[in-house]
Amino acid sequence: xxxxxxxxxxxxxxxxxxxxxxxxxxxxxxxxxxxxxxxxxxxxxxxxxxxxxxxxxxxxxxxxxxxxxxxxxxxxxxxxxxxxxxxxxxxxxxxxxxxxxxxxxxxxxxxxxxxxxxxxxxxxxxxxxxxxxxxxxxxxxxxxxxxxxxxxxxxxxxxxxxxxxxxxxxxxxxxxxxxxxxxxxxxxxxxxxxxxxxxxxxxxxxxxxxxxxxxxxxxxxxxxxxxxxxxxxxxxxxxxxxxxxxxxxxxxxxxxxxxxxxxxxxxxxxxxxxxxxxxxxxxxxxxxxxxxxxxxxxxxxxxxxxxxxxxxxxxxxxxxxxxxxxxxxxxxxxxxxxxxxxxxxxxxxxxxxxxxxxxxxxxxxxxxxxxxxxxxxxxxxxxxxxxxxxxxxxxxxxxxxxxxxxxxxxxxxxxxxxxxxxxxxxxxxxxxxxxxxxxxxxxxxxxxxxxxxxxxxxxxxxxxxxxxxxxxxxxxxxxxxxxxxxxxxxxxxxxxxxxxxxxxxxxxxxxxxxxxxxxxxxxxxxxxxxxxxxxxxxxxxxxxxxxxxxxxxxxxxxxxxxxxxxxxxxxxxxxxxxxxxxxxxxxxxxxxxxxx
Numbered sequence: 001x002x003x004x005x006x007x008x009x010x011x012x013x014x015x016x017x018x019x020x021x022x023x024x025x026x027x028x029x030x031x032x033x034x035x036x037x038x039x040x041x042x043x044x045x046x047x048x049x050x051x052x053x054x055x056x057x058x059x060x061x062x063x064x065x066x067x068x069x070x071x072x073x074x075x076x077x078x079x080x081x082x083x084x085x086x087x088x089x090x091x092x093x094x095x096x097x098x099x100x101x102x103x104x105x106x107x108x109x110x111x112x113x114x115x116x117x118x119x120x121x122x123x124x125x126x127x128x129x130x131x132x133x134x135x136x137x138x139x140x141x142x143x144x145x146x147x148x149x150x151x152x153x154x155x156x157x158x159x160x161x162x163x164x165x166x167x168x169x170x171x172x173x174x175x176x177x178x179x180x181x182x183x184x185x186x187x188x189x190x191x192x193x194x195x196x197x198x199x200x201x202x203x204x205x206x207x208x209x210x211x212x213x214x215x216x217x218x219x220x221x222x223x224x225x226x227x228x229x230x231x232x233x234x235x236x237x238x239x240x241x242x243x244x245x246x247x248x249x250x251x252x253x254x255x256x257x258x259x260x261x262x263x264x265x266x267x268x269x270x271x272x273x274x275x276x277x278x279x280x281x282x283x284x285x286x287x288x289x290x291x292x293x294x295x296x297x298x299x300x301x302x303x304x305x306x307x308x309x310x311x312x313x314x315x316x317x318x319x320x321x322x323x324x325x326x327x328x329x330x331x332x333x334x335x336x337x338x339x340x341x342x343x344x345x346x347x348x349x350x351x352x353x354x355x356x357x358x359x360x361x362x363x364x365x366x367x368x369x370x371x372x373x374x375x376x377x378x379x380x381x382x383x384x385x386x387x388x389x390x391x392x393x394x395x396x397x398x399x400x401x402x403x404x405x406x407x408x409x410x411x412x413x414x415x416x417x418x419x420x421x422x423x424x425x426x427x428x429x430x431x432x433x434x435x436x437x438x439x440x441x442x443x444x445x446x447x448x449x450x451x452x453x454x455x456x457x458x459x460x461x462x463x464x465x466x467x468x469x470x471x472x473x474x475x476x477x478x479x480x481x482x483x484x485x486x487x488x489x490x491x492x493x494x495x496x497x498x499x500x501x502x503x504x505x506x507x508x509x510x511x512x513x514x515x516x517x518x519x520x521x522x523x524x525x526x527x528x529x530x531x532x533x534x535x536x537x538x539x540x541x542x543x544x545x546x547x548x549x550x551x552x553x554x555x556x557x558x559x560x561x562x563x564x565x566x567x568x569x570x571x572x573x574x575x576x577x578x579x580x581x582x583x584x585x586x587x588x589x590x591x592x593x594x595x596x
Contacts, residue, residue, distance in 0.1 A: 020046060024056040025063070104144030112145075116481070118153045120524055121145070123531040181366065182215050182290050189216035191366055192252045193224065193245055194291040195261065197232050200299065202306055202332075204313035205325035208232040212244040213291045220344040222294050222337060228329045230322050234263035241269060249274035252367060257282050257378065281376040302332050377404045377411060384415055410445040417441070480516030484532050487513055491550050492542035507553065514561045529558060 014022070023038050034041075039049055047055075112118055121143070128134040140147045181187070193212050200209045211226035225244035229236050237260045245251055253275050255261035262279060270277040280287035299306075309328055313320045381400045385391065390399055403411060476483040490506035517532075518525040533554060537547055 016043075016046065020052055021055050021059060024052050025060060028056065100142055104142060106144075108144035116528070118156075119531040119535070120521075120527045122150070122153050123527040123534075124524065125150070127527065127530065184216070184219070187216045187366055188363055189214060190248055190251060191216060191363055192254055193248075194288045195237065195241060195253060195255045196288050196291050196295070197258070197260075198295040198299075200228065200306070200329060201310065202325040202328045203309045204320045205230070205322050207322075207325060207329060208236075209295075209329070210236050210240045211291070211295075212240055213294055215290045218290050218294065220341055222297070222340050223333075226333060228326050228333075230326075232260055234260045234265040237261060237263075237266055238269045241266070241275075242273065245273055245275055250276070252276045252278050254278050254280055254288060256280055256288065257376075279376075279379060282378050298333065298336065302336060305332055377406070377408045380408065380411060380415075388418075407445055407449070409449075410441050413441045413445065476513075477516060480513045480520060481528075481532055483509060484513035484517065484529075485536055488533075488536050488540070488550065488554075489542075491553065492540060492546050507557070510554070511557055511561070514557055518561055526558070526562075529554075 020038065020042060023034060023041055026033050027038055038052065042049070042052070112121070125134075125136055125139045128139060129136065136150065137147060139145075140150050193214055195210070195212045197208055197210050200207050207228045207230060209226060209228045210232065212224045214221065214224050217224075225240050227236055227240050227243075241253065245253065253270060255266075255277070257279050260266065267277055269275075285292055306329075309319075309325075378400055381403055382396060385396045385399045390396075394402075476486075487506050487510035490509065494504070494506065514529065517528050521528060533551070537551075542550075
């Protein structure tokens with residue numbers, strides 16, 4: 001697109017229009033200097049006489065000024081030389097006034113509620129009054145702040161600062177509901193099955209509910225199989241296991257150490273179905289945590305209906321029958337499980353878009369964690385009794401009762417010693433030899449574990465202190481004013497022993513606080529520092545003799561921080577109000593063609 005701006009090229013000779021305007025100027029000065037009137041000099045395509053008159057009146061003042069400047073001899077006066085600079089200063093003052101008017105309108109409308117900003121405004125007003133004798137009333141009028149409000153801000157100077165709040169304690173990481181080895185992403189389907197028994201009551205009859213659960217499918221199928229009977233026995237357990245795991249060879253069956261689950265019939269059924277029978281650690285309900293939670297869910301949700309059957313049996317004693325109670329529990333459970341499965345829409349994340357190699361690693365880890373031989377004293381002693389054929393010396397139950405009071409680590413250490421010496425010890429009663437080894441290693445193990453506990457407690461204490469210190473430093477970094485006050489308090493404590501020119505931890509904290517304050521408000525950070533120092537000096541309990549050396553250290557450190565942002569050390573208003581030094585430059589002589 002071609003430009004529409006007029007050409008600034010200078011012609012080689014004056015144009016006709018310029019000549020006519022000059023003729024009008026000459027006619028205005030003295031008409032006799034022209035041989036013909038201006039109206040006779042113009043042609044048909046030239047502007048009208050009225051237009052020429054208006055152009056002459058408009059251009060005459062500027063033409064007079066240009067001719068006067070071109071005709072002047074010698075250098076210009078200092079005032080005329082600084083006219084451009086004075087015009088720039090006037091423009092800057094007009095811009096600053098417009099900005100101040102905008103700020104005043106916002107402040108008068110919204111107000112200033114932040115006490116830090118109020119303190120900064122008071123400090124700035126006092127500094128402008130000292131340096132430029134700017135009255136408080138004019139300062140308040142310029143910023144749109146009521147004088148009464150400003151006086152209340154100033155009167156708050158002598159109030160003690162707010163105490164340092166304690167740093168926030170580090171919050172422990174939230175624990176997942178599925179945390180542990182039964183997390184869905186760590187427990188693929190058809191890998192393990194849990195079996196357990198719980199008590200349930202219907203129509204006033206106490207029943208034993210035996211159930212199994214696949215923890216990898218518990219979201220969609222809460223229970224795999226169940227059976228309710230008045231008594232619990234191995235036959236009931238075998239029936240439930242067969243119904244649930246008949247078509248799943250290789251699956252691990254996790255059970256507790258109850259008699260029905262460790263019975264010979266149960267073990268034979270597992271071998272027949274090619275199921276890995278894995279008893280868990282005694283006295284640890286968390287070994288089957290998901291099944292225990294499922295029992296609790298079933299009882300809680302079916303409690304109103306089960307309570308209703310109990311009230312019916314109280315009203316009609318003829319309903320208090322075991323067969324009716326078993327049928328009612330079975331009906332309620334079947335209905336509940338069908339509703340549960342229909343409402344479930346979630347899938348196990350361990351089999352959704354997972355690498356087969358990663359799934360294989362998860363399976364291997366889950367199988368290894370399910371083996372409780374190395375986590376249960378009873379199971380370990382039973383396995384050891386069978387491996388070393390101690391049945392010729394002592395029964396299995398007696399052997400377990402004799403040694404289960406010792407720590408599992410000591411039992412395992414004694415077994416390792418016996419493993420190396422059992423074949424050549426020359427002692428016919430290896431069980432007694434093992435008991436002696438176990439007592440000796442148990443004493444050493446107790447001492448070592450006590451030392452390990454103390455070391456772990458010391459390490460935890462260090463970690464807590466480190467976390468608290470980290471939280472405190474993070475809080476002070478976010479609140480540099482508090483760090484500044486704490487640094488001044490520390491300097492006041494050691495003011496009588498300022499060795500090495502005050503260098504130390506307190507001075508280092510003061511430097512960090514100054515840098516943080518400058519980074520927070522680079523334009524007015526020195527106002528914040530002045531306000532904080534005055535507030536601290538007015539409320540501190542330090543002796544008056546310590547204020548002067550502390551202030552000297554503060555000014556030294558502030559001067560060291562200031563050059564990093566030298567262009568922000570003064571605000572725009574104070575920079576504008578300060579007088580400017582006149583530049584003394586030697587001007588070249590005028591060109592010869594202008595010399596008359």
